[in-house]
Amino acid sequence: xxxxxxxxxxxxxxxxIGRELYxxxxxxxxxxxxxxxxxQLNVPTILQEFPDLKGLTDGEIKVIAIKRFKDKVRxxxxxxxxxxxxxxxxxxxxxxxxxxxxxGSRVEYIKQC
Numbered sequence: 001x002x003x004x005x006x007x008x009x010x011x012x013x014x015x016x017i018g019r020e021l022y023x024x025x026x027x028x029x030x031x032x033x034x035x036x037x038x039x040q041l042n043v044p045t046i047l048q049e050f051p052d053l054k055g056l057t058d059g060e061i062k063v064i065a066i067k068r069f070k071d072k073v074r075x076x077x078x079x080x081x082x083x084x085x086x087x088x089x090x091x092x093x094x095x096x097x098x099x100x101x102x103x104g105s106r107v108e109y110i111k112q113c
Contacts, residue, residue, distance in 0.1 A: 001082075
C-alpha cells in the first residue's frame, strides 16, 4: 500500500510493507524511502502528543515515540484504518492525502473539494 500527501509544495510518500511504514520526501524528483527511525523528529511536537515524556533526554523521547507509533500501527486491523490514522495525524500539520495505491492496482488520485 502506498499513500501520497502534500503540504504546500512539499510532497510526502508513505509505503507500507507488511506492517512497517516507510517515509519519503521528494528530493529533486526522486523518492528515497526510510523507516521512521530515519526521519528527523521534532521533540517539541512529540511532547505535545506525549506530555508524559517530559524530563527525558531527546534520544529517549524519540525512541519511545517511535515505539508507540509502531505499536499503534501494528494493532490496526486494516489498510483503511491505518490510512484514516495517517490522514488525521498528518492533517494536524497541514498535509492532505493526494493519492493512494493498493497492491496490484493503479494509482487512485484523491480529489480535494
